[in-house]
Amino acid sequence: MPADRGQAAGRPTISEVAAEAGVGRATAARTLGGYGYVSPELRERVLAAAQKLGYRANALARSMSTGVSHTLGVILADIGNPFFAGVLRGISDTSRARGFDTIVLSTYEELDEEVAATNVLIDKRVDGVIIASAAIGRAEVAHIKAAMSRGIPIVLVDRAVAALDLDTVVIDNRDAAREAVEVLIAAGHRRIGFVWGPSAPETPTTRRGLLSEKSRNLWTDGERLRGYLDALDDARIPFDPELVMTGPKTEERATEEVGRMLALPDHVTAVFCTETDAVLGALRAVRAAGLAYPRDISLIGFDDSAWAAVMDPPLTMIEQPVHRLGAKAAEVLLDILHGNEPEHEIHTLRSRLVARSSVAPPSA
Amino acid sequence: MPADRGQAAGRPTISEVAAEAGVGRATAARTLGGYGYVSPELRERVLAAAQKLGYRANALARSMSTGVSHTLGVILADIGNPFFAGVLRGISDTSRARGFDTIVLSTYEELDEEVAATNVLIDKRVDGVIIASAAIGRAEVAHIKAAMSRGIPIVLVDRAVAALDLDTVVIDNRDAAREAVEVLIAAGHRRIGFVWGPSAPETPTTRRGLLSEKSRNLWTDGERLRGYLDALDDARIPFDPELVMTGPKTEERATEEVGRMLALPDHVTAVFCTETDAVLGALRAVRAAGLAYPRDISLIGFDDSAWAAVMDPPLTMIEQPVHRLGAKAAEVLLDILHGNEPEHEIHTLRSRLVARSSVAPPSA
């Protein structure tokens, strides 16, 4: 075996430090590892030797023998999405402060990727995992259950999964959506578009169909749709399937669909958007139709952004506590790692409707 | 030593698989590790045993003996910033495709954090590091040189560091800025604001002061400032320190400063912004002054966004190939890990000025 296998040039080991200091391996390990008793004298010598050689502990070796890697795994839909980027920042800020680093994997809502990501994290022996899962039904959670049965602490973030008894950090999407739609209703709207709805293979036209698992809603999407329906029900406004967008969840599609809703004989006078790209699409449709908000149409959307505030007029948006969402998830996970493992619960954080100027009464 | 130290419940080792299959450790290791020769027959037995026990290789142990962790370290300013989130996505997409995962650390432009992050990555024995360094002078690169001397391959992204001979992936910030300012000049502007400039302790009023190291420009900021100056020089427009923002780089400050430039007797008729938040601040200042773009003032900014396209009027912006920046950095690093290590070079990617509607001739 080549002498330098596994160690590049100039990476002294604890044995070398011990030799340099003229003490035993264990003594060096104790002082450098910060555990056990060591006389001040030897301690000094070891420290000096370590300093001289530029010693840095090999975290891998340490993890091997302690079984703790001080690394957390994070599985998200898309690290390039501002929402998840914010969540990740929350996670990494708080875990870093407690001495943990993070390995992040994006799934792009692909269940296969999620499974693969889970396996990677298991293999790398992360101490715990935070995951925004795309899993919906019981049939899709096998990989998570497998990880659980291996004793890996897991906390869910952004999306709850009914089939899993796990700590979960979310906002009340249903309530947030209901509140937003209520604002629209209070302003006098009755024809309110919903963008975007489920990307079902075939367009469901009933409430049941819309909410069914087959239409493959993400949990958040389903909740937001329910909130929309709640508000309609409370105001006794009949549900009209023509006012909910279906199909691929893209900005382009949202533009088309809002365009369609705007062209209906009994057209929409307001649109509620469940995501940033949906808002963008709606905005384009409004402009393409030669209309202006909030005069001709009112708008409220999910996921506030600094840009929303500088739009003219500024947009009324739902703000999620992105950083806090991640921070809380990390806190809960770290607590579990610290041995505090009470009942698993769902931690619901508060979102906030930021009222600006994209809502007005419907034009006569 | 407790029997289960380092291994949680139900994590079979290769020895257990070997035992179950009734073969030697090495044979099991060979088939599971995918190296060496194993007869089809034994191979089958091992695979079956592994399957039955739910065996997953311990990547940590593997790394210990091979000296390869299949993990890349990434050090960025702020993972919550859309630019870096995009870069990270590029990095993680391409490294993931080649079997590498990433540990990400944010520094918030704090050199201390950058040093700490570097150490963490050294300790965790990542195979290579990609870093957007805040280091400027020779005095600030010790941590990177230390990592280099330890034999860790490093590639720089987004920011070049003159004191370091490393592969570097950037865009030509100077040229991009020059091009943008030239567009403004071509439209007839001569009083062009620059937001934001260096956050020097005291406001430098000379070109030299502005560009000096003491004013602590990030490399990108310095380059963009140079590009601005280049364009001015080419058009023989005198440089006026009053038109460059100084102080903290925040949206609020940008609002103040653009407000000030707008109120000058010989006020600005166009503003060039070097960052998204600067654009946002400028937009607020314009509105606060009761003005409208591009009629009263023209605007061009760095870092295009989907929002910029739906503004009314849409904003002319400089688009950076964020994903590509990250992807290229990862490719270069992975190539080095693969043994291809030609000369270190600076890879300059193309940015693009996306002409929309925020530039018009100055109003008479």
Add this chain to the structure above:
DNA sequence: CTGTTAGCGCTTTCAA
């Protein structure tokens, strides 16, 4: 082609 054996660098008993 297979099994034995010796590490990788660290932690942790255990006896001195």
Add this chain to the structure above:
DNA sequence: TTGAAAGCGCTAACAG
């Protein structure tokens, strides 16, 4: 208090 020695799970010589 300190050092010797075993072990974490895997890879890789080497002998058979």
